[in-house]
Amino acid sequence: MDIDAAPKVVFGYFTDPVAILEWIGDHAVLDAQPGGEFTLDIEGIPVRGRYVHVEAPERIVVTWGHAGSATMPPESTEVEFTFVPTSSGTHVKVAHRLLPDEHAASHQVGWPMFLDRLRGVFASAENAPVERNE
Numbered sequence: 001m002d003i004d005a006a007p008k009v010v011f012g013y014f015t016d017p018v019a020i021l022e023w024i025g026d027h028a029v030l031d032a033q034p035g036g037e038f039t040l041d042i043e044g045i046p047v048r049g050r051y052v053h054v055e056a057p058e059r060i061v062v063t064w065g066h067a068g069s070a071t072m073p074p075e076s077t078e079v080e081f082t083f084v085p086t087s088s089g090t091h092v093k094v095a096h097r098l099l100p101d102e103h104a105a106s107h108q109v110g111w112p113m114f115l116d117r118l119r120g121v122f123a124s125a126e127n128a129p130v131e132r133n134e
Contacts, residue, residue, distance in 0.1 A: 001115040003090045004122045007083040010090045011057035013118060014081055023118035038062065048074035057083055064096070071100050092118070 003010050013019045015032035020040070027041040032054055040047040046067040053061040059082050063075035077098040084091040094111045 001092045001112065001119060002086060002088065003092055003115075003119050005089050006057075007085050007090045008057040010092060010118075010122075011060070011083055013121070014060055015054070015056075022121045024114045032060075049079075050075055052078070059083070072103050076100075077103075089122075 013023065015030060017028040017030045020028050020030065025040045025042045025047075027039070029037075029039040031037055032051055034051055034054055036051045036054075038047075038049055038051065048065060048067045049063040051060070051062050053059060059080065061078060061080045063077065064079045065072050065074035065076040067074055077096060077100075080093075080095045080097070082093040082095075084093065092115060094115065096107050096111065099107055
């Protein structure tokens with residue numbers, strides 16, 4: 001997904017507990033450092049995990065799962081976000097690994113939907129954090 005902002009700006013929308021709510025989730029507590037835990041409630045689903053790698057502004061790797069889920073408990077899957085500079089901003093890649101079959105389809109639809117919301121944050125005339133790569 002291409003986002004019209006520099007990687008360091010986009011990266012912040014994955015690590016700041018206020019900014020992340022502009023595109024995904026209803027509640028967030030983030031300790032965005034290696035080993036730090038996060039809580040992200042997304043449309044009634046309590047997502048829990050831990051930061052594995054935080055390499056600003058290039059990459060974030062987290063464990064990911066749903067609190068109370070027998071099929072995908074917290075820290076049972078891994079999500080890697082990479083932020084690649086482009087001439088117009090940032091290309092965000094998401095790789096969600098170890099997903100159980102029963103969760104794969106919803107996540108294949110969900111990630112593009114939420115990233116599109118993030119793109120919309122930067123497309124809005126009200127948002128000024130756009131910083132282009134020169």
